[in-house]
Amino acid sequence: MLSQTMNFIPPEFFKMLLVFFLSFLIGLEREEWKSISGKYAFGGVRTYPLIGLIGYSLASLSSGQMIPFSVGLIVIGSLMFLSYWHKIKSTQTPGLATEMVALTTYLVGALVYHNQFWMASTLVITSLLLLELKSVLEGLTQKFSPDDILTFTKFLFLTAVILPILPNQNFGEFQINPFKTWLIVVAVSSISYGSFILQKICKNQGNIALVALLGGAYSSTVTTVALAKQSTRTNHPHRYAGGILMASGIMYVRLALLIILFNPNLGKELTLPFSLLAIVGVGGGWLWSSRIESPTISLEEKKAYSSRNPLELKAAFLFAFLFVIIVIVTHYTALYLGSSGLYVLAGIMGVTDIDPFILGITQSAGQSTPLSVAAGAILIAASSNNIIKGIYAFSFGDRQTGKQSLFLLISLAILGLIPLIFQ
Incomplete structure (x- = not known):
């Protein structure tokens, strides 16, 4: 019965589910960081899954053409520019990690669409490690x-x-x-x-x-x-x-x-x-x-x-x-x-x-x-x-x-x- 049910579920569903899961992990980490630090950070548990799904959708609609996907990347990048500009105006030590992770989330959606599951997962896991180990990595400079x-x-x-x-x-x-x-x-x-x-x-x-x-x-x-x-x-x-x-x-x-x-x-x-x-x-x-x-x-x-x-x-x-x-x-x-x-x-x-x-x-x-x-x-x-x-x-x-x-x-x-x- 289960195998018959699975036959009616399109493969794209599982890909979108993977994109949602990976993007949600990034959003969850950023949401946690905002609550702990009390500082401004772009997006959270809703925004990042949406960025990932947009990347997946545009990769699907592009049909091998880079222009639609590139336009989407420019739009997301423009939003990240405005976010970073806001941080420059509001804090003396603005970081760029959040904006870079948002662009990474967009690329994860495209990677999953092209069946690059290992690369997408590795990219997200590496991003999470870099975000979570911020104090440890910065301590190495000493x-x-x-x-x-x-x-x-x-x-x-x-x-x-x-x-x-x-x-x-x-x-x-x-x-x-x-x-x-x-x-x-x-x-x-x-x-x-x-x-x-x-x-x-x-x-x-x-x-x-x-x-x-x-x-x-x-x-x-x-x-x-x-x-x-x-x-x-x-x-x-x-x-x-x-x-x-x-x-x-x-x-x-x-x-x-x-x-x-x-x-x-x-x-x-x-x-x-x-x-x-x-x-x-x-x-x-x-x-x-x-x-x-x-x-x-x-x-x-x-x-x-x-x-x-x-x-x-x-x-x-x-x-x-x-x-x-x-x-x-x-x-x-x-x-x-x-x-x-x-x-x-x-x-x-x-x-x-x-x-x-x-x-x-x-x-x-x-x-x-x-x-x-x-x-x-x-x-x-x-x-x-x-x-x-x-x-x-x-x-x-x-x-x-x-x-x-x-x-x-x-x-x-x-x-x-x-x-x-x-x-």
């Missing part, structure tokens, strides 16, 4: 500076401008792929930039664990040096030494993600040891820092180790250059010196930025370099890096923090070498 906007622009330049134009093919004796090389730069930059953004958002939440984890995702070496220097101004060695260990623990998570992304087979070799080392580093660091009072830090302390801009273009190009050089050096080392030579090179590379070396290993692992040898070299490089960070902490931190950090990081480095015994 956390992000013009330099941060420039940083985001650089991130887009690295990912959306440079990457797509690079050729995705191998060149030369070493089979260097420009696209894959820059993709590695983008991957490392994305993790660093994500950590940078989270630190900005959470900059007033002074918790040593949060700082250590986000800093470790950005750069455990930079975080170690910053925490060590800051420890000289306070007398909390356990807190800072624990934070330094946590930053090194989260380093293993970051490296595991990058390795799995660019060489899944090598990632399988290292998932278990890296997971255990991350748990030991993060968990052990948290326990070590909790041996004293609550690890809350002041805003002045937090400013001392806020991360710098992670997306300097010079650094990105330098990373790509180092990556290519290290791929070549690693190739010749494995070819002429074998696994022993590669292990020695890994130990040496650990005193610098290990990302180019480790990601270079991912390109040869399973081909010219056995997976077990590549995994061993990465473990050695990470352990060597932990030792050098311990030396940094000992050199830049206060005496107690330096001693504790050096002990903890050497212990983590030794644990990182244990898997080599079972290879």
Whole structure:
């Protein structure tokens, strides 16, 4: 009986019902905003559904011609102009969001008529989120500076401008792929930039664990040096030494993600040891820092180790250059010196930025370099890096923090070498 009844209902009825529902949601939100703020706003629960239905009707009557629909858009736009003009005369801070949402409602009607249901729904939901999150979004301006906007622009330049134009093919004796090389730069930059953004958002939440984890995702070496220097101004060695260990623990998570992304087979070799080392580093660091009072830090302390801009273009190009050089050096080392030579090179590379070396290993692992040898070299490089960070902490931190950090990081480095015994 129901199916027979449905056959008598034209499909246009359901489209108009969808337009009414989506437009009504916008009108309801605007009506609620007017009642809460007490300010003038165009339309409400009746006006917006009418605008949506007018958009649907004109799209239907246009029969593929844009002139009738465009005239309707001009009429609605003229009404929005008068509404905005009224707000300019009556308030010192007129907003344009309501008028833009009204034009959006008109377009929703046309989209539904042309069976663009997903686009129409997404447009309405996005509009509602932007309207409801007004205070939250405006609050972001207090956390992000013009330099941060420039940083985001650089991130887009690295990912959306440079990457797509690079050729995705191998060149030369070493089979260097420009696209894959820059993709590695983008991957490392994305993790660093994500950590940078989270630190900005959470900059007033002074918790040593949060700082250590986000800093470790950005750069455990930079975080170690910053925490060590800051420890000289306070007398909390356990807190800072624990934070330094946590930053090194989260380093293993970051490296595991990058390795799995660019060489899944090598990632399988290292998932278990890296997971255990991350748990030991993060968990052990948290326990070590909790041996004293609550690890809350002041805003002045937090400013001392806020991360710098992670997306300097010079650094990105330098990373790509180092990556290519290290791929070549690693190739010749494995070819002429074998696994022993590669292990020695890994130990040496650990005193610098290990990302180019480790990601270079991912390109040869399973081909010219056995997976077990590549995994061993990465473990050695990470352990060597932990030792050098311990030396940094000992050199830049206060005496107690330096001693504790050096002990903890050497212990983590030794644990990182244990898997080599079972290879």
